[in-house]
Amino acid sequence: MKKKTIILLTILLLNNFLLLSSFIIINSQAAEEEFEPEYGYAPIIDGDIDRGAKEWENASKETIRLKSESPSDVGIETELWVMQNESDIYISVQFEIEIHSAQEFIAILISESESESDDSFFDAKIVQFFDLGGPNEEVEFKDYYIDNGNFIEDDDENGDGDADIDDNEVIYEFRIPTNESEGEDNEDVNLEFGEEYAFMVLYGENSNYNDISNKKSSIVLIEIQYPPKIEPDIWSIVRFVLLIIGFSAIAILYGFYVYKITLIKKKMRRIKE
Numbered sequence: 001m002k003k004k005t006i007i008l009l010t011i012l013l014l015n016n017f018l019l020l021s022s023f024i025i026i027n028s029q030a031a032e033e034e035f036e037p038e039y040g041y042a043p044i045i046d047g048d049i050d051r052g053a054k055e056w057e058n059a060s061k062e063t064i065r066l067k068s069e070s071p072s073d074v075g076i077e078t079e080l081w082v083m084q085n086e087s088d089i090y091i092s093v094q095f096e097i098e099i100h101s102a103q104e105f106i107a108i109l110i111s112e113s114e115s116e117s118d119d120s121f122f123d124a125k126i127v128q129f130f131d132l133g134g135p136n137e138e139v140e141f142k143d144y145y146i147d148n149g150n151f152i153e154d155d156d157e158n159g160d161g162d163a164d165i166d167d168n169e170v171i172y173e174f175r176i177p178t179n180e181s182e183g184e185d186n187e188d189v190n191l192e193f194g195e196e197y198a199f200m201v202l203y204g205e206n207s208n209y210n211d212i213s214n215k216k217s218s219i220v221l222i223e224i225q226y227p228p229k230i231e232p233d234i235w236s237i238v239r240f241v242l243l244i245i246g247f248s249a250i251a252i253l254y255g256f257y258v259y260k261i262t263l264i265k266k267k268m269r270r271i272k273e
Helices: 002-027 234-272
Strands: 033-035 060-066 076-084 088-096 105-111 121-130 138-147 150-153 160-166 169-177 196-204 216-223
Touching: 033 060, 060 196, 060 216, 076 196, 076 216, 105 169, 121 160, 121 169, 138 160
Parallel strands: 033 216
Antiparallel strands: 060 076, 076 088, 088 169, 105 121, 105 196, 121 138, 138 150, 160 169, 196 216
């Protein structure tokens, strides 16, 4: 009897462990992609990609899926573009769905490190649609910080964002300051050169960020790159050196010419005397 009780308890413990493991696996969200963005010219943040001006030409581009916590959710196939310059990192989120919510938004949540746990995400840059597809359609950029899971509006707005929709395809664009380029702020994550951070791309369909409807997300890792070192152009250096040599030679010849003229003048004066 005692042996059967031990076996039964072991089976129950094992069953609970398997259920807990399944729950953790389902609810955890590992980073889908890793980015080491290249430097490029700053795009205009307007929700429109100007191909003629080669906007986002140097962006690192990957496809991700914004998914809910439901295992059966296939998610929204999304193009994610990332690039940076010395003062900002730029993120473009692009996708196409048949029906867009009137209050659809994309938020970029930024972790204070490469940690992907929910409580590590502290900063939130949000592009929010209002009355999407309606007569009063507008887009608003919002800057929030997250405290114990609550979204709180920043006192000072840092960054920029915009979006535009064409048929069913929507483009969101974000500019996020790096390395305290807009000053030190304890309501924003300071993205330091050489460090890696977890970024959550979050989709929702209402403007109450503490109770997001139809929430879908994906996490990526982005390493903030140092400004590229400007290598000296060897041919420019050679040309510069040759130019100096040329001018020096001309100066020497001119000096020699003046010297010879002076000698000739002295000889002429002696002859006259």
